[in-house]
Amino acid sequence: MNLPSWWQLEVTAPFKLGPRELPGRIWTASGCFAYGLHAHDFRAADGTSPYLGVGAVVTKTVTPLPRTGNAMPRLVETACGALNSIGLENVGFEDFLANVLPELEARGVPTVVSLAATTPEDFGPLVRRLHEHASGFAHWHGVELNLSCPNVAEGGHDFGSAPATVARCVAAARAWLPDRALLAKITPNVADIAQLALAARDAGADAVSAINTVVGLDVDLRTGQPYLPRRFGGYSGQAILPIALAKVDQIVRGVGVPVVGVGGIAEPEDALKFFALGAVAVQVGTAQMRDPFAAARIARDLARR
Amino acid sequence: MKPSRPATRSALGRVTANALVSSAFLRLDLELDQPFTFLPGQFVMVNEPGPRSWTFSRPFSILAGAGTSLSLLYRVVGRGTAAMASLPRGAAMQVLGPLGEPFPAPVEGSTAVLLGGGVGLPPVFAWRERWGGPRDRAFFGARDGGEVPWEMLGNSWGISVDRAEGVPPGRGAFTGVVTALAAAEAGLAPGDNGVVYACGPAPLLKAAARLARAQGWRCWVSLEEHMGCGYGVCKGCVVPVREGNGIRNATCCFEGPVFDAANLPDLGDPSVLPGTAGGAA
Numbered sequence: 293m294n295l296p297s298w299w300q301l302e303v304t305a306p307f308k309l310g311p312r313e314l315p316g317r318i319w320t321a322s323g324c325f326a327y328g329l330h331a332h333d334f335r336a337a338d339g340t341s342p343y344l345g346v347g348a349v350v351t352k353t354v355t356p357l358p359r360t361g362n363a364m365p366r367l368v369e370t371a372c373g374a375l376n377s378i379g380l381e382n383v384g385f386e387d388f389l390a391n392v393l394p395e396l397e398a399r400g401v402p403t404v405v406s407l408a409a410t411t412p413e414d415f416g417p418l419v420r421r422l423h424e425h426a427s428g429f430a431h432w433h434g435v436e437l438n439l440s441c442p443n444v445a446e447g448g449h450d451f452g453s454a455p456a457t458v459a460r461c462v463a464a465a466r467a468w469l470p471d472r473a474l475l476a477k478i479t480p481n482v483a484d485i486a487q488l489a490l491a492a493r494d495a496g497a498d499a500v501s502a503i504n505t506v507v508g509l510d511v512d513l514r515t516g517q518p519y520l521p522r523r524f525g526g527y528s529g530q531a532i533l534p535i536a537l538a539k540v541d542q543i544v545r546g547v548g549v550p551v552v553g554v555g556g557i558a559e560p561e562d563a564l565k566f567f568a569l570g571a572v573a574v575q576v577g578t579a580q581m582r583d584p585f586a587a588a589r590i591a592r593d594l595a596r597r
Numbered sequence: 598m599k600p601s602r603p604a605t606r607s608a609l610g611r612v613t614a615n616a617l618v619s620s621a622f623l624r625l626d627l628e629l630d631q632p633f634t635f636l637p638g639q640f641v642m643v644n645e646p647g648p649r650s651w652t653f654s655r656p657f658s659i660l661a662g663a664g665t666s667l668s669l670l671y672r673v674v675g676r677g678t679a680a681m682a683s684l685p686r687g688a689a690m691q692v693l694g695p696l697g698e699p700f701p702a703p704v705e706g707s708t709a710v711l712l713g714g715g716v717g718l719p720p721v722f723a724w725r726e727r728w729g730g731p732r733d734r735a736f737f738g739a740r741d742g743g744e745v746p747w748e749m750l751g752n753s754w755g756i757s758v759d760r761a762e763g764v765p766p767g768r769g770a771f772t773g774v775v776t777a778l779a780a781a782e783a784g785l786a787p788g789d790n791g792v793v794y795a796c797g798p799a800p801l802l803k804a805a806a807r808l809a810r811a812q813g814w815r816c817w818v819s820l821e822e823h824m825g826c827g828y829g830v831c832k833g834c835v836v837p838v839r840e841g842n843g844i845r846n847a848t849c850c851f852e853g854p855v856f857d858a859a860n861l862p863d864l865g866d867p868s869v870l871p872g873t874a875g876g877a878a
């Protein structure tokens with residue numbers, strides 16, 4: 293592609309995020325690339341790996357205990373995106389710590405660990421264990437707190453939609469994470485996302501990841517019922533790009549905290565729009581499911597030659 | 598990662614043929630930009646190339662492939678397959694594969710009983726092309742004679758149909774379910790070391806598992822699920838499998854699509870309480 297004249301960033305060069313230098317600015321988003329271990333033997337036509345030029349893999353969200361996830365069906369494709377209701381299926385924190393993270397380290401995968409918990413105070417012990425266990429790891433770069441997964445209702449409201457809750461989660465994690473990047477992934481399903489970003493910044497987050505999925509629903513006309521057993525799902529993909537850009541703009545201009553842009557990115561042009569608004573990095577989510585090479589391709593195409 | 602699986606490639610394919618092989622099934626032949634190896638039972642994810650393609654690629658079991666050519670069998674069931682059916686010669690398709698757990702190769706001294714139902718034909722067809730021997734038996738079931746790809750199957754497949762109409766003159770077809778045909782015609786005595794390899798709709802898989810249990814045979818089935826990614830990362834295609842005394846979710850695309858029927862509670866093994874592994878969380 294022809295890169296615009298204003299474009300000055302080097303997306304595959306290291307950059308500083310809080311206390312940590314990360315290898316690059318094009319990442320894969322949580323929930324769309326598992327733990328980053330599935331595609332190591334994949335090769336593109338030119339022989340390259342899906343990890344080439346990728347600055348970080350944000351893991352599938354890990355919770356204190358293993359989760360079996362939601363009932364099937366879990367996915368609905370729509371005209372311009374998809375609804376998901378996976379339900380945070382994951383191996384659980386101890387298994388992740390013992391088996392998955394060491395494997396990522398051994399393979400040299402730049403990793404940001406996504407964590408979720410049911411109470412803000414649960415984040416402290418998780419991050420503490422992570423820090424104790426992996427402080428010597430060269431490729432573990434940070435933690436992203438999943439404060440916005442709409443598929444796991446706690447007490448009937450979206451966890452992380454209250455600024456005070458965001459602040460408590462970030463503060464609990466920050467206390468045990470002195471030398472790695474701390475990001476808060478925040479929900480767009482609120483009146484004012486800037487308030488969430490502000491709470492995260494003031495509690496010590498190095499950046500916010502924006503946005504998580506947008507609450508959506510689709511109806512199966514054959515039955516007259518929602519496709520998803522839990523009715524609502526997280527809407528992602530092409531359709532949410534303008535929504536994500538708007539939220540990122542509100543945060544960048546209103547709060548002044550570094551933003552990692554995520555939502556609807558499938559092409560280099562999509563990523564450029566987030567960078568144009570001031571994002572320091574971007575994440576590729578749904579497109580990575582369709583094409584394991586999507587993030588690598590974007591990194592390659594945005595590299596200034 | 599299981600090293601036994603051929604490496605997954607992202608390839609660009611060009612359509613060389615895309616036509617009906619029966620009243621219901623189309624065969625798509627692609628010429629890829631790189632060589633491609635696969636094992637029977639594996640599948641590919643296909644999509645239109647470019648930025649604004651379908652949100653999710655579509656999974657298809659591999660019918661045949663050698664060198665840079667790849668063939669798929671499909672029927673039109675939704676938006677993706679409808680778009681595929683209108684692809685002209687020369688159209689480009691993005692292909693990711695091979696993916697998934699293949700069927701096991703034949704065991705010395707065993708006799709394969711291959712069961713294909715409808716568009717579930719490709720994995721068992723590919724098994725037979727790759728590994729089939731003179732003792733192995735292959736059976737295909739369809740709704741009626743018009744659905745059967747007679748030319749592709751030749752004379753060596755037993756054919757069953759739900760309804761007898763559409764069977765060409767000079768060709769025979771059993772009226773009834775394919776497992777009943779296999780039970781009657783496999784020519785195996787109880788105690789013969791039969792191994793069932795099956796792919797098709799759920800009732801066929803249940804009947805295949807039942808047949809195998811009754812005969813004391815091993816039974817491998819290839820499951821179909823809607824898939825998001827096809828390579829194990831999204832957890833959108835899980836199926837309940839037995840593990841120890843419990844049931845857990847397995848990804849159909851990565852841990853499957855081929856499973857040992859004995860590990861699938863949904864196929865009605867009476868020693869397992871049926872249930873879903875999801876829902877609680």
